[in-house]
């Protein structure tokens with residue numbers, strides 16, 4: 001049977017545009033909380049999610065607090081980024097009032113992927129590591 005024209009075009013296109021994954025490739029690299037996730041959360045999220053300025057009841061200072069979640073309940077479900085509000089709010093477009101961070105500069109796509117992979121890989125966060133808001137943080141109402 002002769003292949004139809006659209007099928008041929010699609011076939012050619014996928015030859016040049018798509019890379020086939022090789023079975024046995026290593027999984028996505030392990031995300032390092034201390035050097036990758038912590039700086040992102042501290043610089044982009046902590047200013048509004050710590051004990052002195054607690055938006056939506058969500059405190060991201062320690063793992064225990066972060067795991068407790070906020071007003072909507074748990075925001076990190078280890079192993080399940082798509083059920084984790086902490087990841088989902090990063091993917092929302094800025095037309096959404098709950099997109100995070102709620103500033104014109106969103107997070108980079110790479111950073112969104114980082115949070116995704118970190119949660120997927122179990123959301124490791126050593127219990128003794130406390131996150132702090134940026135150095136120049138001032139209470140918005142002061």
Ligand code: HEC
Nearest residue numbers: 044045048055056058070071072073075085086098100101
């Ligand atoms: C400028 C302040 C500000 C910053 C920065 C900020 N948030 Fe928020 N966050 C808020 C506010 C305000 C809400 C409540 C939004 C609403 O529902 O009206 C919120 C809500 C949330 C919620 C929902 C919590 C719940 O239980 O409903 C999550 C998750 C969240 N933020 C994560 C983040 C993350 C992750 C970052 C960093 C990438 C971040 N936020 C940065 C102010 C901020």
